Amino acid sequence: KRGAEKITVAEPCNKLPRPAPSLPTEPALYSGPFPFYRRPSELGCFSLDAQRQYHGDARALRYYSPPPTTGQSPNFDLRDGYPDHYQTRDEEVQERLDHLLHWLLEHRGQLEGGPSWLAGAIVTWRGHLTKLLTTPYERQEGWQLAACRFQGTLYLSEVETPAARVQRLNRPPLLRELMYMGYKFEQYMCADKPGGSPDPSGEVNTNVAFCSVLRSRLGNHPLLFSGEVDCTDPQAPSTQPPTCYVELKTSKEMHSPGQWKSFYRHKLLKWWAQSFLLGVPNVVAGFRNPEGFVCSLKTFPTMEMFEYVRNDRDGWNPSVCMNFCAAFLSFAQNTVVQDDPRLVYLFSWEPGGPVTVSEQRDALHAFLPTWYVEAMTQ
Numbered sequence: 001k002r003g004a005e006k007i008t009v010a011e012p013c014n015k016l017p018r019p020a021p022s023l024p025t026e027p028a029l030y031s032g033p034f035p036f037y038r039r040p041s042e043l044g045c046f047s048l049d050a051q052r053q054y055h056g057d058a059r060a061l062r063y064y065s066p067p068p069t070t071g072q073s074p075n076f077d078l079r080d081g082y083p084d085h086y087q088t089r090d091e092e093v094q095e096r097l098d099h100l101l102h103w104l105l106e107h108r109g110q111l112e113g114g115p116s117w118l119a120g121a122i123v124t125w126r127g128h129l130t131k132l133l134t135t136p137y138e139r140q141e142g143w144q145l146a147a148c149r150f151q152g153t154l155y156l157s158e159v160e161t162p163a164a165r166v167q168r169l170n171r172p173p174l175l176r177e178l179m180y181m182g183y184k185f186e187q188y189m190c191a192d193k194p195g196g197s198p199d200p201s202g203e204v205n206t207n208v209a210f211c212s213v214l215r216s217r218l219g220n221h222p223l224l225f226s227g228e229v230d231c232t233d234p235q236a237p238s239t240q241p242p243t244c245y246v247e248l249k250t251s252k253e254m255h256s257p258g259q260w261k262s263f264y265r266h267k268l269l270k271w272w273a274q275s276f277l278l279g280v281p282n283v284v285a286g287f288r289n290p291e292g293f294v295c296s297l298k299t300f301p302t303m304e305m306f307e308y309v310r311n312d313r314d315g316w317n318p319s320v321c322m323n324f325c326a327a328f329l330s331f332a333q334n335t336v337v338q339d340d341p342r343l344v345y346l347f348s349w350e351p352g353g354p355v356t357v358s359e360q361r362d363a364l365h366a367f368l369p370t371w372y373v374e375a376m377t378q
């Protein structure tokens with residue numbers, strides 16, 4: 001006898017309720033080596049026009065056109081045109097995955113790897129993955145992701161949390177203006193044609209968007225996702241998307257080492273997560289002064305962002321972000337077992353806690369539109 005009798009195998013006990021599965025989010029649990037992430041390749045693109053109408057082409061793509069580096073420093077008035085020249089998207093409209101599904105429906109026959117590749121893939125927005133990447137470090141905003149399986153594919157679609165809705169409906173006027181300023185910066189930095197000059201006189205319309213659709217893989221999770229792209233650089237070393245794309249950002253001008261440190265810890269994490277996922281090599285930041293003018297620009301190569309926090313005990317780590325995301329995708333894959341577009345699992349997370357999940361069988365939570373399900377069932 002080698003003590004085998006001491007081993008007690010837990011008998012399945014039908015009388016006790018199973019503890020609800022959950023996923024912890026502490027950074028220390030995800031600090032292993034960086035997982036495999038396939039270099040994202042662009043499968044296609046689409047555009048949304050000033051009326052938020054879908055077009056299966058690149059008409060909304062703009063061209064990076066920074067001011068000459070030889071001249072004086074820039075002096076972009078980001079408040080110019082506010083509020084008269086501001087047209088905002090109707091945020092009451094929950095678009096969910098609709099535009100991406102529109103693209104997918106039109107291109108499902110041409111996907112590399114065929115329909116069997118799609119059956120094993122996860123379909124979502126890049127922005128949803130960005131939230132997953134930053135979760136181990138996020139201390140302010142929670143999230144909810146709805147998930148369902150249909151013809152093998154796992155679809156993930158964000159649901160606005162009640163707290164986020166309250167915040168949106170009570171958005172202070174100054175925050176609304178700050179959002180305008182982010183878009184206004186794009187107008188100063190982009191032209192409508194390659195080699196053209198920016199025209200900052202027009203409207204800022206947040207309905208307009210150019211979206212790239214990409215294929216990648218995180219660990220053993222094939223991914224098909226779409227993300228909004230600010231512009232393409234006609235002078236980029238490679239004209240092949242996504243490596244020609246440029247992400248534009250604004251941030252407050254910084255004056256002390258403490259301000260820079262905080263910028264590296266918090267803002268650079270979000271910038272990195274967003275651009276790394278899509279394979280955007282550079283983020284161009286415009287720093288605005290208290291009067292709302294951008295007087296300096298700085299390019300942050302995505303692959304160099306981690307260097308700013310590598311030796312910071314309170315910094316972020318790309319491996320933690322990617323390992324957590326991979327763990328969440330496995331958690332979702334193992335939870336959403338039944339193939340049924342009407343059966344939705346709602347994954348919820350609030351800072352300080354684990355990711356929890358609940359089953360939603362009501363029509364309210366179903367997010368794959370009938371037109372998509374029916375066309376795919378033909």
Ligand code: A3P
Binds near residue numbers: 248
């Ligand atoms: P900044 O980039 O200067 O923050 P993006 O940078 O992702 O291309 O988004 C463009 C602009 O949209 C942002 O400018 C900001 O003004 C606004 N925006 C995007 N996401 C936002 C969010 N979660 N909350 C508030 N504003 C947001």
Ligand code: MG
Binds near residue numbers: 228229230
């Ligand atoms: Mg953008």
Ligand code: MG
Binds near residue numbers: 247249
């Ligand atoms: Mg931007």
